[in-house]
Amino acid sequence: MRNSRTGWLLLxxxxxxxxxxxxxxxxxxxxxxxxxxxxxxAEDGLIFNGLDNFRRLVFDADFLHSVGLTxxxxxFAIGSEVVLGFVLAQMLTRNFPGKSLFRIIHTLPLMxxxxxxxxxxxxxxxxxxxxxxxxxDRWFDLQYQIGTYPDQALWTxxxxxxxxxxxxxxxxxxxxxxxxxxxxxxxxxxxxxxxFQVFWYVTLPFLRPVLLTTVFIxxxxxxxxxxxxxxxxxxxxxxxxxxxxxxxxxxxxTDYGYGSSISIITLYLTIVLCWLLFIAISGRxxxxxx
Amino acid sequence: xxxxxxxxVLRLAGTYAFWIFGTLVTLIPIWWMFVxxxxxxxxLFGRPNLMLSRFFTENYTNVLTDSAFQRYxxxxxxxxxxxxxxxxxxxxxxxxxxxxxxxxGRDNIFFWLITNRMAPPxxxxxxxxxxxTRTFRIGGWTLYDTQIGLILLxxxxxxPFAIWLLKGVVDGIPIELDDAAMIDGAGLWGVLRHVIVPLxxxxxxxxxxxxxxxxxxxYLFAANLTSVNARTITTGLAEFVTVTGTNWGELAAMSMxxxxxxxxxxxxxQRYIVMGLTFGAVKE
Numbered sequence: 001m002r003n004s005r006t007g008w009l010l011l012x013x014x015x016x017x018x019x020x021x022x023x024x025x026x027x028x029x030x031x032x033x034x035x036x037x038x039x040x041x042a043e044d045g046l047i048f049n050g051l052d053n054f055r056r057l058v059f060d061a062d063f064l065h066s067v068g069l070t071x072x073x074x075x076f077a078i079g080s081e082v083v084l085g086f087v088l089a090q091m092l093t094r095n096f097p098g099k100s101l102f103r104i105i106h107t108l109p110l111m112x113x114x115x116x117x118x119x120x121x122x123x124x125x126x127x128x129x130x131x132x133x134x135x136x137d138r139w140f141d142l143q144y145q146i147g148t149y150p151d152q153a154l155w156t157x158x159x160x161x162x163x164x165x166x167x168x169x170x171x172x173x174x175x176x177x178x179x180x181x182x183x184x185x186x187x188x189x190x191x192x193x194x195x196f197q198v199f200w201y202v203t204l205p206f207l208r209p210v211l212l213t214t215v216f217i218x219x220x221x222x223x224x225x226x227x228x229x230x231x232x233x234x235x236x237x238x239x240x241x242x243x244x245x246x247x248x249x250x251x252x253x254t255d256y257g258y259g260s261s262i263s264i265i266t267l268y269l270t271i272v273l274c275w276l277l278f279i280a281i282s283g284r285x286x287x288x289x290x
Numbered sequence: 291x292x293x294x295x296x297x298x299v300l301r302l303a304g305t306y307a308f309w310i311f312g313t314l315v316t317l318i319p320i321w322w323m324f325v326x327x328x329x330x331x332x333x334l335f336g337r338p339n340l341m342l343s344r345f346f347t348e349n350y351t352n353v354l355t356d357s358a359f360q361r362y363x364x365x366x367x368x369x370x371x372x373x374x375x376x377x378x379x380x381x382x383x384x385x386x387x388x389x390x391x392x393x394x395g396r397d398n399i400f401f402w403l404i405t406n407r408m409a410p411p412x413x414x415x416x417x418x419x420x421x422x423t424r425t426f427r428i429g430g431w432t433l434y435d436t437q438i439g440l441i442l443l444x445x446x447x448x449x450p451f452a453i454w455l456l457k458g459v460v461d462g463i464p465i466e467l468d469d470a471a472m473i474d475g476a477g478l479w480g481v482l483r484h485v486i487v488p489l490x491x492x493x494x495x496x497x498x499x500x501x502x503x504x505x506x507x508x509y510l511f512a513a514n515l516t517s518v519n520a521r522t523i524t525t526g527l528a529e530f531v532t533v534t535g536t537n538w539g540e541l542a543a544m545s546m547x548x549x550x551x552x553x554x555x556x557x558x559x560q561r562y563i564v565m566g567l568t569f570g571a572v573k574e
Contacts, residue, residue, distance in 0.1 A: 006478065007391025014384040014403070014449055021418070022406035022446045028417035088312070096302060102309045103564075104557050105316055111552030112320075113507035115524045116545040120323045123542060131322065131338035163319065175567040217451075224410050227509045231528070247412040256416060263413035270408045278401055 026267075033261035039254040046257070053261035063262060066245040069154065073241060074222040077161040078215060084162065085169025085214075092170070093177050110167040118231025121160045125232075150238025157229050157239050161222065169214055176210030177203075209281055216277045223270050242266050320549070327542035334538060349543035359526060359544070366523040367551075369437050370505035373444045377501040378494055380445070381452035382460075386486060388453070389460040390468065400457070407450040411510045418443065422515050435516045443511055448501040455500075459493030459566070460486065496566030499559050503552055523548050 033053055035046040057063050092103060112120070125132045125146055133144040146153040180203065188198045204211075226243040233239040235248060246266070250259035318340075326334065328346050353359050387393065388400055422434040433439035463486060471481045487494065509524040516525065527548060530541040556563070 002391050004391050004393055007387040007393050010383040010387035010391075011393070011399075014380045014445075014453070015399075017380070017442060017445045018403065018406050018449060021421075021443050022409070025414045025417035025421065026409065028420075029413050032416075091305065091308060094305065096305050098306075098309075100560065102313060104560055105313050107556045107560065107563070108320065108549075108553060109316060111503050111556050112549055113509065113524050113527070113545075113552075115507070115509040115527055116548055119527065119541055119545050120319045123326050123538060124319055124322055129334045129338055129538075131340060134338045163316070171564055172567050174564050178564070213454075220404075220408050224408065226411060243410050243412060246410050250412050250416065256413075259413045260416075263410050266410050267405075267408055271405055274404070274408065275401065278404075282397070 029260045029263055032257055033264045035257045037255075037257040039256070049257070053258050054265070056258065057262055057265060062240070063242075063245060066240050066242045069238070070223060070241045070243075073154065073158060073161070073225075074219060077158045077165070077222060078218045080158070080162050081166045081169045081218065082211070082215065084166050085173050088166070088170040089173035089177050092174050106170065107167045109164050110171075112164070114164070114225075114228040115231050117160060117164050118228035121156065121163075121228075121232050125156055146233055146238070147236050150236075153233050153236055153238030157232060157241075160228060160232060161225070164228065165218060165221075169218070172210055172214045173207070176207050180206045212277055212281045216274055216281070219277070220270065220274060223266065323542045323545055326538055327540075327546050329539055331537070331539060349539040350547075353540055353543050353547065358521075359523075361519075362521050362523045362526040363547075365437060365520050366506055369440045369444070369520070369522060370502045372437070372441045373448060373505040374498045374502035376441060377445060377448045377452050378498045381449055381456050381497060382482070382486070382490070382494065384449070384453050385456040385460045386482065388457060390465065400453070403453055404450045407447045415511070415514050418511070418515060435518065435520050437520050439515060440505075440512060440520060440522070443515070444501075444505045444508060447508075448504055451504070452497045452501055455497050455566070456490065456493050459490045463489045492562045492565040494566075495559060495562040499555055499563065503555070506548075506552065 032046065034048060034050060036049045036052065037046045088106065092099065109117070122130075124130050125144070127133050127145055127147075136142040136144045143149075144152060146156050184202050184206075185198060188202050193201070224243050225241060226247060229239050229241060230244060230247075235244050240248075242262070243266075246259050246262050249255050249262065322340065325340065325342050327349050328342055328344075330346050330348065333346070384403075388396055393399065419434075422439055423432050426433040426439075433442075467485050467489075468481050471485050476484060506522075507524060508522070509528065512520075512522040513525045513528060516522070523544070527541065527544050530537050530544065
C-alpha cells in the first residue's frame with residue numbers, strides 16, 4: 001500500500017528546491033574554496049591552488065580569533081538562554097491570573113527582525129544619546145563604549161542575543177514541560193524526593209530531547225549570526241564573529257577563494273557539532289521506542 | 291496540601307514581582323525605540339530621558355508617506371505570506387513522506403535537509419547572486435530583484451526548520467488512523483486532508499507562523515539579491531544607516547512599524563505556538 005515511489009514523489013519538490021538553492025551554491029562554494037580568486041589581485045579569474053586556502057586559514061590569527069569569539073558568544077548566550085528559558089517556562093507552568101499576558105509580552109522579542117533587534121540595541125548603547133552608557137557612567141562611574149572596548153561589545157552582543165532568543169527557549173521548554181506525564185513526578189514526591197531530586201531524576205530526563213533539540217537549533221543559528229551584531233556594532237572589535245569575518249573577507253576584500261574556504265570549514269564545524277547532538281537526540285528516541 | 295493563606299499570598303506576590311521584572315527587561319529596549327521614534331533629531335541628544343513628554347509623529351508620517359516604503363511593505367507581505375504557505379505545503383508533504391514511507395537513507399536525508407540552514411550566508415551570496423543574475427535567465431528576465439526569487443530562496447532556511455518541527459507532529463499521529471482511512475477508501479490526498487491536516491493543525495500553524503516571521507525578518511539575502519522592485523522592509527530599515535549620518539528617529543519609527551505585524555501574530559496565535567513547538571521530542 002505504501003509505495004516508496006509515492007514517498008519520493010512527495011519529497012521531490014522539497015528536494016528540488018533545496019538542491020537548487022542550497023546544494024548547488026554549496027558545491028560552488030566548495031569549488032571556489034580550492035581556488036585563488038581575488039578580483040583585486042594581479043592574476044585574473046580562478047586559479048586552482050589546492051589546499052593553500054585551508055593551510056592559510058589554520059595560521060590566520062584573525063580567523064582563529066573570530067572562531068574563539070564565536071565560541072564564547074555561543075556558549076555564554078546559549079547557556080544563559082537555556083537556564084533562563086527553563087526557569088521562565090517552569091514559572092509559566094503555574095497558574096496565576098494574568099499569566100497569558102506575561103507570556104505574550106515575553107514572546108515579543110522573538111518576533112522582532114534581527115536587523116531591528118540590532119537597531120534597538122544600538123539605540124540603547126550608542127554614545128551621545130543612548131541611556132545605557134549614560135546611566136552606567138552616572139551611577140557606577142563605568143566607561144561604557146562598545147566601539148572602544150572589545151569585551152563590552154562581546155557582552156552586549158551576548159545580552160542582546162539572550163534578550164532576543166530566550167523566548168524561543170522558554171516556549172520549547174514550556175511545550176516540553178507541559179507534555180511531561182504527571183504520574184512520575186507525583187510518585188517521586190510521594191517517595192520523599194526533594195525538589196532538586198525531582199528535577200534532576202524525573203523532569204530533566206523527560207526534558208532531555210527537547211533541551212537538546214533547542215540547543216541544536218540555537219547553535220545552528222548563533223554560529224551564523226550576522227545581521228543583528230552587524231547592526232549593533234558595525235563589525236567593530238569584539239564582535240568579529242566568524243559570520244562577520246567571512247563577510248569582511250568576501251565583500252570589502254573580494255577574496256572569494258579564501259572566503260569560500262572559511263565558509264566550508266565553518267559549515268563543516270557546525271555540521272559536526274550538530275551531528276553529535278543529533279545522534280544524542282535520535283539515539284535516545286530509538287532507545288525509548290525499542 | 292495545607293498551605294496557609296499567608297503563604298499563598300506571599301507566593302503570588304513573588305510570582306508577580308518576578309514577572310513584572312521580566313516584563314520590564316523585555317519591554318524597556320522596545321520602549322526606548324518607541325521613545326526615539328517619537329522625537330525629533332534635536333531632542334535625541336543630551337541627557338537620555340526614558341519618559342515621553344510629547345508626541346512627535348513626523349518620523350512616522352515621513353516613513354508612511356514614502357512611496358518606497360509602501361513598496362517595501364507590499365513586497366514583504368507578499369514574499370513572507372507566499373513563502374509561509376509554500377513552506378507549509380511542501381513541509382507537510384515531505385514530512386509525511388519521511389514519516390510514513392521506507393525511503394532509503396531516510397535519516398541521512400532528514401539530517402541533510404537540516405544542514406541547509408547552517409550555511410554561513412556571506413559566502414553563499416556569491417553563487418546565489420550569479421544564479422539569480424545569470425543562471426535563471428529567460429530572455430531579459432532574471433530571478434534577480436523578483437519576489438519569486440526571494441520566495442524560493444527563503445525555503446532554504448525555512449523548509450528545514452518546518453520539516454523538523456512537523457516531523458515530530460506527524461510521527462506522533464498513529465499510523466493506524468491512516469490505515470483506517472485507507473480501508474474506508476481514502477486515497478493519499480484523502481488521508482492527508484482528513485487525517486493528517488486536522489491532527490497536525492497546531493504544528494502546521496506554528497510552522498506557518500514561524501516561517502512567516504523568519505521570512506519577514508530576513509535581511510542579508512534580500513539586501514543583496516534585490517535592487518528596486520522586490521526590496522523588503524528590513525532592507526529599507528538598514529538603508530537609514532548611512533555614511534552621512536543615521537536618521538535615528540525614522541529608523542526607530544520604521545522598526546516599530548516592522549514590529550507590529552509580528553506582534554499581532556504572536557498575540558493572536560499564542561496558544562498554538564506553545565502547543566506546536568514540541569518538535570515531537572516528547573511523546574506520551
